């Protein structure tokens with residue numbers, strides 16, 4: 361039995377720290393090692409904390425027997441900037457310093473949601489072709505032990521319903537040849553079409569861009 365819950369509605373009852381632990385765990389277990397996992401634990405915690413605390417993002421969690429088994433994060437912004445920002449920080453090895461700065465900021469602003477939004481605004485960008493009425497899938501992950509049970513499809517349906525309700529015109533999703541499951545998953549979703557694919561010579565992989573037009 362799959363239960364899909366909107367995160368924002370659940371925010372008050374959640375144990376925030378253990379939720380972040382679970383997201384980081386799902387991330388490390390289910391994404392190929394060359395993809396973002398090099399960010400390291402503390403940088404990933406910051407990444408997910410920002411996403412969960414921001415009012416810009418929309419998140420659905422999938423539970424199987426009350427265990428968090430998958431999630432989808434949607435945002436009207438391009439979050440690749442956060443990732444590269446965190447990567448740079450990690451490369452110069454001051455991610456722990458960054459973590460301390462965030463902790464101090466959290467204390468100063470007493471978890472004021474507006475401050476997270478401000479921070480997210482500062483380090484993300486709207487790409488020119490990323491229109492206001494397009495929602496982007498920042499991340500969709502289903503735990504490997506629960507794949508093939510329709511969780512991914514249910515999460516996508518929740519996203520489409522949300523976008524219909526809030527008058528978004530389309531949903532975009534990027535994935536790569538490092539994630540063949542995700543490529544096949546989007547190809548199998550009748551609402552999604554492959555918009556573009558191109559080779560990334562630096563990372564020696566293919567990028568795929570899918571789009572779902574909301575009717």
Ligand SMILES: CC(C)(COP(=O)(O)OP(=O)(O)OC[C@H]1O[C@@H](n2cnc3c(N)ncnc32)[C@H](O)[C@@H]1OP(=O)(O)O)[C@@H](O)C(=O)NCCC(=O)NCCS
Pocket residue numbers: 390391498499500501502503506507508509510511512513514535539540541542544545546548549
């Ligand atoms: C992609 C992912 C979310 C799919 O989740 P899932 O719960 O296994 O998907 P579902 O069971 O809902 O499958 C839905 C459809 O996709 C198809 N599908 C899913 N995985 C597939 C695969 N590896 N190969 C072929 N088809 C696949 C299913 O056959 C199903 O088709 P149907 O509707 O015709 O029956 C999951 O494989 C995953 O988490 N992958 C790793 C993380 C990742 O790469 N995320 C994307 C980038 S952020």
